Amino acid sequence: MLLIHYSYKNILARKLTSLLTVFGIGLVVFVFCAVLMLSNGLGETLIATGEDGNAIVIRKASQTEVQSIIYRDVANAIKADAAIEKDADGVPIVTSEILVLINQNKRSNNKPSNVPVRGVTGMSINIRPAFKLVEGRMWQPGTSEIIAGSKVAESFQGCGLGETVRFGMRDWTVVGLFETGGSGFESELWGDIDQLMDAFGRPVFSSLTMRLANPEEFEVFRARLEGDPRYTVEVMREKEYYEEQSKFTTIFINAMGVTISIIFSLGAIVGAMITMYAAVANRTTEIGTMRALGFSRRTILFAFLTESLLIALIGGAIGVLTATFLRLVEVSTTNWNTFAELAFSFEISSEIVLYAFIFAIVMGIVGGFLPAVRAARFRIVTALRAK
Amino acid sequence: MSKSFVQLHNVNKSYWRDTLEIPVLHNINLDVPEGEFVALMGPSGSGKTTLLNLIAGIDRPSSGEVSVNGESVSRLSESALARWRSRNIGFVFQFYNLMPVLNAFENVELPLLLTKLNRRERRRQVETALSIVGLADRMKHYPNQLSGGQEQRVAIARAVVTDPRLILADEPTGDLDKQSAEEVMELLSRLNKEFNKTIIVVTHDPRAAEKAHIQRHLDKGELNHL
Numbered sequence: 001m002l003l004i005h006y007s008y009k010n011i012l013a014r015k016l017t018s019l020l021t022v023f024g025i026g027l028v029v030f031v032f033c034a035v036l037m038l039s040n041g042l043g044e045t046l047i048a049t050g051e052d053g054n055a056i057v058i059r060k061a062s063q064t065e066v067q068s069i070i071y072r073d074v075a076n077a078i079k080a081d082a083a084i085e086k087d088a089d090g091v092p093i094v095t096s097e098i099l100v101l102i103n104q105n106k107r108s109n110n111k112p113s114n115v116p117v118r119g120v121t122g123m124s125i126n127i128r129p130a131f132k133l134v135e136g137r138m139w140q141p142g143t144s145e146i147i148a149g150s151k152v153a154e155s156f157q158g159c160g161l162g163e164t165v166r167f168g169m170r171d172w173t174v175v176g177l178f179e180t181g182g183s184g185f186e187s188e189l190w191g192d193i194d195q196l197m198d199a200f201g202r203p204v205f206s207s208l209t210m211r212l213a214n215p216e217e218f219e220v221f222r223a224r225l226e227g228d229p230r231y232t233v234e235v236m237r238e239k240e241y242y243e244e245q246s247k248f249t250t251i252f253i254n255a256m257g258v259t260i261s262i263i264f265s266l267g268a269i270v271g272a273m274i275t276m277y278a279a280v281a282n283r284t285t286e287i288g289t290m291r292a293l294g295f296s297r298r299t300i301l302f303a304f305l306t307e308s309l310l311i312a313l314i315g316g317a318i319g320v321l322t323a324t325f326l327r328l329v330e331v332s333t334t335n336w337n338t339f340a341e342l343a344f345s346f347e348i349s350s351e352i353v354l355y356a357f358i359f360a361i362v363m364g365i366v367g368g369f370l371p372a373v374r375a376a377r378f379r380i381v382t383a384l385r386a387k
Numbered sequence: 388m389s390k391s392f393v394q395l396h397n398v399n400k401s402y403w404r405d406t407l408e409i410p411v412l413h414n415i416n417l418d419v420p421e422g423e424f425v426a427l428m429g430p431s432g433s434g435k436t437t438l439l440n441l442i443a444g445i446d447r448p449s450s451g452e453v454s455v456n457g458e459s460v461s462r463l464s465e466s467a468l469a470r471w472r473s474r475n476i477g478f479v480f481q482f483y484n485l486m487p488v489l490n491a492f493e494n495v496e497l498p499l500l501l502t503k504l505n506r507r508e509r510r511r512q513v514e515t516a517l518s519i520v521g522l523a524d525r526m527k528h529y530p531n532q533l534s535g536g537q538e539q540r541v542a543i544a545r546a547v548v549t550d551p552r553l554i555l556a557d558e559p560t561g562d563l564d565k566q567s568a569e570e571v572m573e574l575l576s577r578l579n580k581e582f583n584k585t586i587i588v589v590t591h592d593p594r595a596a597e598k599a600h601i602q603r604h605l606d607k608g609e610l611n612h613l
């Protein structure tokens with residue numbers, strides 16, 4: 001620490017090699033951040049789709065709403081459960097919905113991909129406070145009108161405001177666009193459940209979503225429903241349900257990203273090592289002089305370690321800073337559970353920043369350690385004779 | 388005769404190249420009283436730098452005893468020796484050995500980083516040292532912005548900034564023009580006279596050596612009076 005100023009000035013003195021090393025480490029940290037931000041963004045989007053205090057009911061072992069079937073009598077029996085919160089008029093806050101996938105061409109490449117279509121009730125909107133109609137209007141009851149999530153409207157043909165999309169042997173007009181605070185619902189088309197059940201010829205629901213009067217009693221509620229032999233249903237917190245859906249993809253992205261980052265980092269570490277070995281070789285006499293003045297081997301070790309650490313920290317800061325700009329980029333992926341398109345964005349978090357800096361510091365230490373040890377091991381007389 | 392400040396007793400030094408022993412210093416005995424100004428002369432390769440390094444405690448004798456101000460330098464551990472050096476020795480090199488990335492002020496401040504002095508005290512001491520060598524107006528200059536003579540004077544300021552009692556200079560004028568060499572020797576002479584520093588200076592230049600009180604000659608590893 002004694003020589004931190006000396007280390008810092010040396011970095012400034014050899015601008016080009018410092019810059020290249022900073023760039024190498026910055027690049028690795030950027031990739032590392034980008035990947036973590038990607039899986040974080042995906043996770044956030046799916047988790048945000050769930051509401052605290054909401055529970056979702058699907059058929060046992062169906063994993064997703066798309067594969068789930070809930071019969072009307074079962075739905076009616078569950079809707080009468082006392083644990084469900086009631087609104088001011090005494091109506092239980094619960095909605096039965098269907099979720100069907102349709103195939104639609106993307107605007108970007110004209111290739112078909114899955115779009116989820118959700119049949120909803122009036123209560124569906126109450127139960128999701130983040131819902132906001134941002135353009136157009138709601139559908140008229142009894143018509144072939146639907147509304148589209150802002151992301152699906154943007155990326156799929158026929159899903160924009162005023163456009164028509166064909167499924168269930170009908171043409172549907174998009175009369176409104178909605179947002180739900182960036183959650184997964186924005187990648188869906190919503191329509192009146194009666195119209196959609198009719199069009200798809202599907203007399204059963206996919207799921208029930210309800211708000212619990214007392215969220216703490218969730219476990220009791222779950223045990224009661226799952227234990228009832230008439231139902232054969234699975235009950236999850238809405239948040240957990242959506243989190244579960246992102247698990248596979250986030251694990252996949254993380255594993256792949258971390259592997260790539262580690263491979264890249266080897267390059268950056270070797271780069272830092274070459275830079276630092278060169279610095280030690282160039283400054284042999286300086287090191288000898290320092291030692292002659294009374295600086296200890298340890299201080300010399302720390303001086304060179306500090307130097308590579310500073311380079312790594314600057315690289316790390318640049319990597320993180322550049323990566324934050326990725327928040328402006330929107331990406332979409334297939335939700336591997338429903339095989340529907342899901343749009344989301346890169347999302348930074350304080351944890352990611354922390355990991356990125358730890359990663360940079362590790363690169364700096366690993367790259368700088370051996371050269372620093374060499375610097376510390378010089379014999380003074382030998383170092384002073386080097387010219 | 389006054390008590391010796393620097394004392395070498397039966398000092399031998401050999402270097403080893405693989406299994407080959409290269410003897411450099413034979414049975415050196417030297418006594419330098421405090422406040423003396425000694426010039427050490429001798430042909431190149433005769434072991435002058437080696438002798439200075441032994442006194443400074445940056446190298447160890449193969450046998451014999453080196454002591455400075457009663458401290459047996461050859462017996463201190465490496466880290467104790469480093470600490471001892473920072474307090475007791477000012478070293479001046481032939482090629483100045485300034486840190487090129489640090490300016491004159493920072494170069495002179497370097498040895499003070501090993502002390503407990505705070506920033507303000509360090510500043511005052513650096514300014515004093517630089518004004519003694521006549522470079523108070525060049526504090527912000529980098530080594531490559533200074534002449535050789537000025538660089539060596541900065542190096543002398545660095546050597547005296549901790550106020551050590553012993554100053555060792557290894558051919559301090561060897562790389563300088565006549566005029567600068569004259570100034571540097573004059574400066575060392577002043578440090579000796581005004582500040583009572585004990586000075587041992589290695590030099591080839593007989594004119595420079597004239598400034599010293601005592602001249603010793605090293606030849607083929609043996610020390611002689613001139």
Ligand SMILES: Nc1ncnc2c1ncn2[C@@H]1O[C@H](COP(=O)(O)OP(=O)(O)O)[C@@H](O)[C@H]1O
Nearest residue numbers: 381382402411430431432433434435436437438
């Ligand atoms: N580290 C070393 N290893 C081997 N030989 C050395 C080493 N240092 C000095 N020498 C040899 O010791 C002799 C004296 O060197 P030195 O003290 O530098 O002489 P001077 O300063 O009088 O020119 C030379 O022959 C030199 O080659």
Ligand SMILES: [Mg+2]
Nearest residue numbers: 435436437557
């Ligand atoms: Mg020499």
